[in-house]
Amino acid sequence: MAAGNATTMDPVLSVEHVTMRFGGLTAVKDLSFTAARGEVTALIGPNGAGKTTVFNCITGFYKPTTGMLRMTHRGGDVHLLERMPDFKISQVGRVARTFQNIRLFGGMTVLENLLVAQHNMLMRASGMTVLGILGFKRYHDAAAEAVDRARHWLEQTQLIDRADDPAADLPYGAQRRLEIARAMCTGPELLCLDEPAAGLNPRESADLNTLLLDIRAKEGTSILLIEHDMSVVMQISDHVVVLEYGKKIADGKPEAVRNDPSVIAAYLGVDDEEVEAVEHQLDAMAGEAAQ
Numbered sequence: 001m002a003a004g005n006a007t008t009m010d011p012v013l014s015v016e017h018v019t020m021r022f023g024g025l026t027a028v029k030d031l032s033f034t035a036a037r038g039e040v041t042a043l044i045g046p047n048g049a050g051k052t053t054v055f056n057c058i059t060g061f062y063k064p065t066t067g068m069l070r071m072t073h074r075g076g077d078v079h080l081l082e083r084m085p086d087f088k089i090s091q092v093g094r095v096a097r098t099f100q101n102i103r104l105f106g107g108m109t110v111l112e113n114l115l116v117a118q119h120n121m122l123m124r125a126s127g128m129t130v131l132g133i134l135g136f137k138r139y140h141d142a143a144a145e146a147v148d149r150a151r152h153w154l155e156q157t158q159l160i161d162r163a164d165d166p167a168a169d170l171p172y173g174a175q176r177r178l179e180i181a182r183a184m185c186t187g188p189e190l191l192c193l194d195e196p197a198a199g200l201n202p203r204e205s206a207d208l209n210t211l212l213l214d215i216r217a218k219e220g221t222s223i224l225l226i227e228h229d230m231s232v233v234m235q236i237s238d239h240v241v242v243l244e245y246g247k248k249i250a251d252g253k254p255e256a257v258r259n260d261p262s263v264i265a266a267y268l269g270v271d272d273e274e275v276e277a278v279e280h281q282l283d284a285m286a287g288e289a290a291q
């Protein structure tokens, strides 16, 4: 799917004039961008650019100092995330996330990790335990659905054979997939992934691309991604937003952003005037390599 055009796109998340200050430090400055429904939007930028801070605002870890985070569901319901307590952002806002540093329950089995993720839904079905204790059908149905959903995501992430193993025993790449499975078990409309390819080998990184494209195509889930691995960004993103020192410096299709002089300058740490010379050098090197 093509990157959204701001005037015609169907927005799932609109970040509107968000600023986040920590004391005297402004980590994010008047940031606005839109993530379109059913697309993969990548948030990139050099270290310390403010990417994780944006994620933390979207997912309720921080309340932005100013600005709005408007989540629009498929049915048209609108939720202002900055006004919600963080537990409601997953449950009501239908935003799920993974973390830069994997955060699983290492002592629990792989399957249990996915059932814990559905705890809120099970608690509601249990009438806050009373119906569960009394053995009501509604609770049993919800519990069976939770197991089915967990199995589905274990199959999608190729972890079904490890369902009964402690999560901590999984290899690193499998733990990253389990985090994505766990997030998907909550039925999100927006899946936020903080550096999902970090630490993966090229094969695992390619498998991750396939998994994310499947999630987008089969579930219609919109994805917002922070990623340093440009091969992942360029291969699966429909739309890229670039931050530098908390400010947006580019916003568009991957190929346009990749060739944007201010983005090249931000990544290479050179002034705008020097970018042209650097681009010539890169072109010359690419030409030599092709011969």
Ligand SMILES: Nc1ncnc2c1ncn2[C@@H]1O[C@H](COP(=O)(O)OP(=O)(O)OP(=O)(O)O)[C@@H](O)[C@H]1O
Binding pocket: 022, 025, 026, 027, 045, 046, 047, 048, 049, 050, 051, 052, 053, 054
């Ligand atoms: N809780 C906090 N208190 C104070 N400063 C913070 C806090 N969280 C982030 N910052 C600062 O905000 C700025 C942006 O940090 P952030 O982690 O959002 O950047 P990033 O783009 O995600 O970087 P990286 O790619 O290295 O993860 C940095 O200067 C960081 O030190």
